[in-house]
Amino acid sequence: GAGVSQSPSNKVTEKGKDVELRCDPISGHTALYWYRQSLGQGLEFLIYFQGNSAPDKSGLPSDRFSAERTGGSVSTLTIQRTQQEDSAVYLCASSFGRDHEQYFGPGTRLTVT
Amino acid sequence: AQSVTQPDIHITVSEGASLELRCNYSYGATPYLFWYVQSPGQGLQLLLKYFSGDTLVQGIKGFEAEFKRSQSSFNLRKPSVHWSDAAEYFCAVGAGTGGFKTIFGAGTRLFVKA
Numbered sequence: 001g002a003g004v005s006q007s008p009s010n011k012v013t014e015k016g017k018d019v020e021l022r023c024d025p026i027s028g029h030t031a032l033y034w035y036r037q038s039l040g041q042g043l044e045f046l047i048y049f050q051g052n053s054a055p056d057k058s059g060l061p062s063d064r065f066s067a068e069r070t071g072g073s074v075s076t077l078t079i080q081r082t083q084q085e086d087s088a089v090y091l092c093a094s095s096f097g098r099d100h101e102q103y104f105g106p107g108t109r110l111t112v113t
Numbered sequence: 114a115q116s117v118t119q120p121d122i123h124i125t126v127s128e129g130a131s132l133e134l135r136c137n138y139s140y141g142a143t144p145y146l147f148w149y150v151q152s153p154g155q156g157l158q159l160l161l162k163y164f165s166g167d168t169l170v171q172g173i174k175g176f177e178a179e180f181k182r183s184q185s186s187f188n189l190r191k192p193s194v195h196w197s198d199a200a201e202y203f204c205a206v207g208a209g210t211g212g213f214k215t216i217f218g219a220g221t222r223l224f225v226k227a
Contacts, residue, residue: 031213033213033215035217041219041220042119042203042217042218042219042220043157043203043205043217044217045214045215045216045217048213048214048215050213056213056214058214059214091157093157101159101162102157102159102215104156104157104158105156106156107156
């Protein structure tokens with residue numbers, strides 16, 4: 001595709017359930033990032049992947065959050081035992097590298113009831 | 114730890130007036146600096162970036178920013194604001210090993226009045 005795609009666009013889940021959010025980066029981009037944007041807030045860094053290097057997970061808020069990137073392309077962010085404070089828009093971005101523009105996807109709006 | 118501060122939560126300017134959005138960062142080395150814009154219902158778009166060299170950088174849509182190491186600032190400017198510039202503006206710093214960990218400020222919402 002032409003840009004970064006994310007699915008689903010909206011997800012409503014019950015507290016305590018697990019959710020998986022998917023990101024398809026731009027083909028050829030080596031770096032992939034996940035962010036969280038709560039209502040009226042800035043972007044909170046969660047994790048990034050760069051090539052075959054170990055991901056930087058330093059932004060993950062708790063061990064309920066995990067992410068993987070398969071084959072250097074598609075990435076999945078998993079939130080286990082969701083809590084109401086996990087409600088936010090989760091944004092994915094990709095880039096050619098650190099000094100290149102990050103292209104953002106449209107985001108997944110997660111609502112935990 | 115790296116951090117980015119945007120002191121102004123929102124700013125209102127008249128169409129045609131000049132604009133300056135403030136950004137201060139905290140980082141031990143020379144950071145990678147970015148300004149992104151998020152328009153209503155749209156995704157984030159890069160306005161400009163700074164890595165090295167000339168401290169005054171030009172971006173898209175007539176925006177520019179100046180890196181001032183002594184003040185740890187990277188303020189965004191535009192000489193004449195258009196109504197279509199109304200949006201949320203985010204300053205960001207690329208830090209950490211390799212510079213990939215991108216820390217965003219809380220954003221400044223720009224309102225433009227006729």
